[in-house]
Amino acid sequence: MAPRSAGKPDATGARVCVGQIVGVHGVRGLVKLKSFTGDPAAIADYNPLTDHTGTRRFTVELQSAMKDYWLARVQGVADRTAAEALRGVLLHVERDRLPPPEDEDEFYHADLIGLPVLRPDGERIGTVVALHDFGGGDMLEVVLPDRRTAMVPFTRAVVPVVDVAGGRIVADPPEDLLAPPGAPDRDDDDDDGGDHGAGGREGA
Known part of the structure; x- marks a missing residue:
């Protein structure tokens, strides 16, 4: 099973969280951007992004991919102080701008x-x-x-x-x-032998 985008809807369901600014890099305003989209680079396709209220807008330009995040530039942010002010900001997109899942085993x-x-x-x-x-x-x-x-x-x-x-x-x-925690295990004799294992959604 392959959800195409992580994050939760906001209180109205009108926006979906697609990323977060998790840190800063250097003194020229670059930020560390964690993307929650299925294709991490796709987050830039949804510019401009907003905060959870929808009132602040951010246009991001991806610079280089690191192990768990992107180095990115946010339009209008030119120094470390301004970048620090964005640390922790969750980036959202309007729900109706997201494409529908491409197959039956993909979900947001x-x-x-x-x-x-x-x-x-x-x-x-x-x-x-x-x-x-x-x-x-x-x-x-x-x-x-x-x-x-x-x-x-x-x-x-x-x-x-x-x-x-x-x-x-x-x-x-x-x-x-x-x-519940501390509940006794079922007796082995009660085991029906069924396989409840965690196989991937891609195959049984």
């Missing part, structure tokens, strides 16, 4: 936030509040009815249905993934 992170997560039999598991990648593949952060959160692997095996248009996600996580 923002489209998944707030969707209910249901078991195959329709029982509600919880609600998606975030999507993370900790290095081993995407994980859905789901708030459960008792207000705990659980990390659900975002794979075909565990999440067979993502119905954005219908406003639902169908998941079949193993029971121990949702169990």
Whole structure:
């Protein structure tokens, strides 16, 4: 499963976060820009970007790609002091400017936030509040009815249905993934032998 853009929608859903200014470089106003778009270089295609309120606008020019960020120039920022003032700023784009996903297994992170997560039999598991990648593949952060959160692997095996248009996600996580801390493990005899492994969304 390959979400095309990270980040969350703002309170109105009108904007999506596509990047963040995470630091500065040198004395000539360059910033360190972390891109959340599927193609990191595509963030510049959405110029001008805005802050979360939509009132401040930023035009960025990518200079060179580093390991986890771009060195970039922000129009009108010419020295380190001005660049420092932008540290931590989240960069947004209007939701209607984003292209639709190109295939059925591509989703915008923002489209998944707030969707209910249901078991195959329709029982509600919880609600998606975030999507993370900790290095081993995407994980859905789901708030459960008792207000705990659980990390659900975002794979075909565990999440067979993502119905954005219908406003639902169908998941079949193993029971121990949702169990409260300290809950006893299920007996081996109860194991049905099913494979709930975290295979990539690209294949079962």
